[in-house]
Amino acid sequence: MEAGPxxxxxxxxxxxxxxxxxxxxMAEIEEEVRxxxxxxxxxxxxxxxxxxxxxxxxxxxxxGGDLTEALRMVDAATFVDPVxxxxxxxxxxxxxxxxxxxxxxxYVGWITHQVSxxxxxxxxxxxxxxxxxxxxxxxVEVQRVPSANVVExxxxxxxxxxxVQAAVDAVARVRGRILHAASGDGWLVQRITxxxxxxxxxxxxxxxxxQGVGTVSDLxxxxxxxxxxxxxxxxxxxxxxxxxxxxxxxxxxxxxxxxIATTLAPGGVLVVHSLSRSxxxxxxxxxxxxxxxxxxxxxxxxxxxxxxxxxDAAVTSGPGxxxxxxxxxxxxxxxxxxxxxx
Amino acid sequence: xxxxxxxxxxxxxHQFVPTLNPHDATGTxxxxxxxxxxxxxxxSEIFAEAIHDDLAAEAYKHWMYPDxxxxxxxxxxxxxxxSAMAGFLADRAEPxxxxxxxxxxxxxxxGWEPQTEARAARAHGELTLLAKRAELGxxxxxxxxxxxxxxxxxxxxxxxxxxxxxxxxAGAAPDRRVAAELAAVKExxxxxxxxxxxxxxxxxxxxxxxxxxxxRRLYDPSARxxxxxxxxxxxxxxxxxxxxxxxxxxxxxxxxxEVSDAALRAxxxxxxxxxxxxxxxxxxxxxxEAMAAGVPVVARSLGAVAETVGDSALLLAADDxxxxxxAVRRACADASLRQRLIEAGRRRVPxxxxxxxxxxxxxxxxxxxxxxx
Numbered sequence: 001m002e003a004g005p006x007x008x009x010x011x012x013x014x015x016x017x018x019x020x021x022x023x024x025x026m027a028e029i030e031e032e033v034r035x036x037x038x039x040x041x042x043x044x045x046x047x048x049x050x051x052x053x054x055x056x057x058x059x060x061x062x063x064g065g066d067l068t069e070a071l072r073m074v075d076a077a078t079f080v081d082p083v084x085x086x087x088x089x090x091x092x093x094x095x096x097x098x099x100x101x102x103x104x105x106x107y108v109g110w111i112t113h114q115v116s117x118x119x120x121x122x123x124x125x126x127x128x129x130x131x132x133x134x135x136x137x138x139x140v141e142v143q144r145v146p147s148a149n150v151v152e153x154x155x156x157x158x159x160x161x162x163x164v165q166a167a168v169d170a171v172a173r174v175r176g177r178i179l180h181a182a183s184g185d186g187w188l189v190q191r192i193t194x195x196x197x198x199x200x201x202x203x204x205x206x207x208x209x210x211q212g213v214g215t216v217s218d219l220x221x222x223x224x225x226x227x228x229x230x231x232x233x234x235x236x237x238x239x240x241x242x243x244x245x246x247x248x249x250x251x252x253x254x255x256x257x258x259x260i261a262t263t264l265a266p267g268g269v270l271v272v273h274s275l276s277r278s279x280x281x282x283x284x285x286x287x288x289x290x291x292x293x294x295x296x297x298x299x300x301x302x303x304x305x306x307x308x309x310x311x312d313a314a315v316t317s318g319p320g321x322x323x324x325x326x327x328x329x330x331x332x333x334x335x336x337x338x339x340x341x342x
Numbered sequence: 343x344x345x346x347x348x349x350x351x352x353x354x355x356h357q358f359v360p361t362l363n364p365h366d367a368t369g370t371x372x373x374x375x376x377x378x379x380x381x382x383x384x385x386s387e388i389f390a391e392a393i394h395d396d397l398a399a400e401a402y403k404h405w406m407y408p409d410x411x412x413x414x415x416x417x418x419x420x421x422x423x424x425s426a427m428a429g430f431l432a433d434r435a436e437p438x439x440x441x442x443x444x445x446x447x448x449x450x451x452x453g454w455e456p457q458t459e460a461r462a463a464r465a466h467g468e469l470t471l472l473a474k475r476a477e478l479g480x481x482x483x484x485x486x487x488x489x490x491x492x493x494x495x496x497x498x499x500x501x502x503x504x505x506x507x508x509x510x511x512a513g514a515a516p517d518r519r520v521a522a523e524l525a526a527v528k529e530x531x532x533x534x535x536x537x538x539x540x541x542x543x544x545x546x547x548x549x550x551x552x553x554x555x556x557x558r559r560l561y562d563p564s565a566r567x568x569x570x571x572x573x574x575x576x577x578x579x580x581x582x583x584x585x586x587x588x589x590x591x592x593x594x595x596x597x598x599x600e601v602s603d604a605a606l607r608a609x610x611x612x613x614x615x616x617x618x619x620x621x622x623x624x625x626x627x628x629x630x631e632a633m634a635a636g637v638p639v640v641a642r643s644l645g646a647v648a649e650t651v652g653d654s655a656l657l658l659a660a661d662d663x664x665x666x667x668x669a670v671r672r673a674c675a676d677a678s679l680r681q682r683l684i685e686a687g688r689r690r691v692p693x694x695x696x697x698x699x700x701x702x703x704x705x706x707x708x709x710x711x712x713x714x715x
Contacts, residue, residue, distance in 0.1 A: 018653050018686065025656065025672060025679055032668045042556055042664045050552045050663060053588055057581035059453055200494075213488060220492055 067130055074126060078119035082112040147223075148247040150182040150205060151288045153275065156323050157243055159187045163318060163325040167240050167271045170327045172197040174269050176237025181224040182244050184208045186216030193217075198237075202227045225252075228259040236263050242273040246280065247292025257309060264330050270311060272302060272326040279322040299324045352714040354385040355707055356410070357418045357441075360425035362390040362401050365600065367503055367627045368422045368443055373400065374504040374696055375418070375441075375703065382704045383714030391427050404430060411436075416711040418480075421445075421469060424461045428468035432475055437710050440472050441480040442490050443503065444624025444646075450544040455575050458542075469493045477710045480703070482625040483646035501702050502650075502694045503625050507634035509603045516608035520601070524612035532564025533557075533674045536613035536637065538606065538628035539620065541573035541597070546642070547582055549619040549661045553670065555589050556663035561671045565594065570609050572600035610635035615673045618642060619661045626650045630694055633687030638673045638680050640666070652693075654686035 036042055082105060086097035101108075155161065167188070171178050172195035180188045183201020185208050192199035193216075200218035203209050209221040220227065224244055239260060245253060264270060274296045280289050297305070299315040303326065306313040311328035318324055357376060363369040372388055379386035387410060388401035402410070404427055415436045419427070422443040431438060448462040473479075473494035481487035482503045490498045508514065528534060535554060539545045547569050554567040573579045579597075586595045601609070610616075616632035616639045623629075623645040630650065632639050639655035641647050648657055656669050656679075672679060692698060 018682070021682065022653060022656065025676075026669075029656075029665070029668045029672055032672075033662070033665045036560060036664055036668070041560055047552075047556075047663050050555065050589075054548050054552070054581070054585045057584040057588075059577055059581075213491060217491065217496055218494060 067133070071123070071126055071130060074119075074123050078116060078123050080112040080115045080119070082109040084108065145249050145251065145293045146291075147252060148244070148249065148292050148294060149288045150203070150243045151247050151275070151286055151292060152182070152184075152243040153279070153286060153322075156273075156275070156318070157184070159191055163273055163316070163323070164188065164191060166316065166325055166327070167273065168192055168195050168197075170271050171199075171238035171240060171269050174237035176265055176268070177235070178238040178240070179227075179231075179236055180240045180242070181227075182242065183212075183219055185212030186219050187212075188240065188242070189216050189219065192240075225256060225259060228256075228263050231263040233262055234265040234268075236268060237265055238269040238271070239264060240271040240273070245272060246274050246296040247289060247294050249293035253294070257305070261309065266330060268330045270306070270326075270328045270330065272328070273323065274299075274302070274326070275323050276318075276321050299326065302326045352383055352385050353414045353416065353711055354387070354410075354412060355379050355416045355418060355711050356386060356407070357388045357420060358404055358407075358427055358431060359388060359390050359401075359420040360423055360427055361392045361394075362388060362397050363394045364396050367505065367625070368420050369394070369397070370506065371441075371443070371504045372420050373397075374506065376400075378504070378696075378700045378703060379707065381700075382707075384707075384711065391425055416707070418707070419472065421465075421472070424465035424468055428472055432471050437477050438472065438475045439478045439480060439707065439710055440469075440476045440490070440495070442469070442486050442624075443482055444486045444489060444622075446542070446544045446622050450622055451542070451575070454543050454577050458574065466493075478706065480706060483649050485646035485649065486624045499706050501706060502699050503627060504696055504699055504703070505627050505630065505694070506696060507631060507691050507694075510607055510610050510631045511634045512611070512636040514607055515604065516611050517602060517604035518608075520605040520608040521611065524608060527566065528612060530564060532566055533562050533614040533670070534566050534568060534612050535615055535617050535670060536568045536570065536609055536632070537617055538570045538609070538631070539618075540571050541569065541579050541582065542575045543578050544620065544622045545571075546619040546621050546661070547578075548585055549642075549663075549666075550617060551582065551586055551589065551591065551595060552663040553617065553619065553661070553666035554594065555591060557667035557670055558591075558594065560664065560667050562674075567591075567595045568609055568613070569595065569597045570601055570606065571598075606631075607635070610637055613637045615640055615670055617666070617670055618647070619658075619666065620644065620647070623647050623650070629655065630691060633684075634691045636684050636688065638683035639687060640669050640673050642666075650694075652686075652690055654690040655683065 037044065084101050086094050086101055088094040088097060168191050172192055178192055178197045178199040180192065180199060180201045182203040182205065183189055184203055186201055189199045189201040201216070202220045202222045202224055204221065204223045206221035209219045212219045245256065248256065260270060277296055277298065279285065280296050299317060303313045303315050306326065306328045310331045312331065313326055313328035316325045357372055359368060359372045362372060376386050376388055389404040389407050390401045391404055393401050393403070416439065417431060417436045418439045418441050419431050420441050420443065423445055445462050445465045448459045451459040451462060470493045476495055477497065479490040479495035479498040481490055481498055481500050484500055487498050487500050537547065537550055541547055550567055550569070554565060558565050586592055610632060616637045618626065618629060618641040620642065621644055625646050629639055629641060629647065633654060639651060641651060641655050641657060642661050643657040643659060651657070656673055658666060658669055673683065
């Protein structure tokens, strides 16, 4: 074995703390790697080439979602070789195979020629589709309406905010599960659970969910709409929405209300906490507000919107007009006709 | 909690498992748990969808369960893959414990094994389905427990998978023929690096080959890699073989397929280091088997690996070939480190032994099944 530079440091050291010992060993290994790389013993380029070499053996579909790369592989596979290999472990076997290849080449060649032509035609078509798809993507990209991010103000989205007790009182005694979105680290889920409700939370911000998973029994790192699509019809007793609807574009909000109409049980409760427009436009508003595709609705708009959708809705404004709370009870019998989406 | 009859037969805690195999972790766990449950006084049988011929006398087909059903029965479902059994259990009324061994994330099979990818996606749905019925979720690790919580399980606890580590412990007799073969190649010098596990993309055998290539180039041109385990992904095995060939490592990488316990002992006995670069481990039984066999462990710290090995292994934050090679070199050549890893590993094994785990599993099951009588 070649003695590497790290061996000079590998003298036995009687360290009492195993963690400190392992940490020191790992630091020495990292230093060893740094020295090896800087000395050119194993350039990073070679490590990348190893990755590419393995990739060359993986199936086309195993190389991720890059269409251009997949097409390159398709192109490479369009030619079907009619010259069959004749290698054999036995000498006589190779002779027999070679003879058979010579005899059958006219036939195999005719078949493979047609297969290659077919594959080339498919490949050409896929290239045309790729070109048009890219053109379409460029056009769509400039018109794309992004999904709204969670927009929270620290003073208004925490357990001691003015609206929290009202929200807890409204939902804690409903039958069925209570969903809070965006639940963050579970601060409201804990409050509702403590009040006797069967609550859980979803939030797309997985870092916050991870923080709360240890203390709150049911938090999920999911997008709200995606989650509601997976919930059984009338599967929820109540929903509390905070920080999620304020910046939604009209289409996204309408879609969300349709999903809620499907998943909220008759007689269930919908609670919406929203920032006011003045709060949204304030100098100290979160930067996510500027990037959101929509703006908060006025309280009366929420009340009307929900009333038309079969809810009995009431609005409570917060101190200083910074925010408001909409509490809506869904009718036990849905309205005869849904309100057309606006 | 199920009530046991005052003087009637003991309460039954039956296990359900999709496939009962003699050589996989779930099969071994199921058999050991059956014995522990019986030892604690419960009646206990195993019901499986598929039963390996060698274990035909150990289990019933799951569709035979209704003939054995009795009032007060409790079910334990050994969950490690998608199975029609999940639906079968979801439709029954008996109290259910889900013993979760995790399943590989679908994306790790993407492109390689479309059927396995789809099966893993189905398994996720089945785990969620059973959350509504389960009174308790048992997890091999905190890593697995997090998945249970995310799937909606309200009550969970962590209990390590049951493994008889004595089957590979240092001192037990190895397969003489395999031991002789390994000794013969070792005479030429060079380190023997070992990995035990199914040859599938998620286990990262191609990363091990990259690490071997770097290790041979930087430190030890005669080093060898032994990949022990069968495969359920022939596309990956084919790619792996092609990769090994292209790198000129055909003589240095030995892919053994499935081996007997005695042959496994021979491999552990010949190994200088156990190396794992797996992308997904819900527990990692072979890591502890390596420790039981007195082999120092170097492993990528992903999934449950860190909590399984504790401070008894060198844990790697990345799988760059040069980084892995340097760690392997250190584990092979630094006598002090080797000794500390081996000793720490030997201290770790009893903490996860059947004797240590059995009382915990009995206590957990009792919270659902009550006392046997």
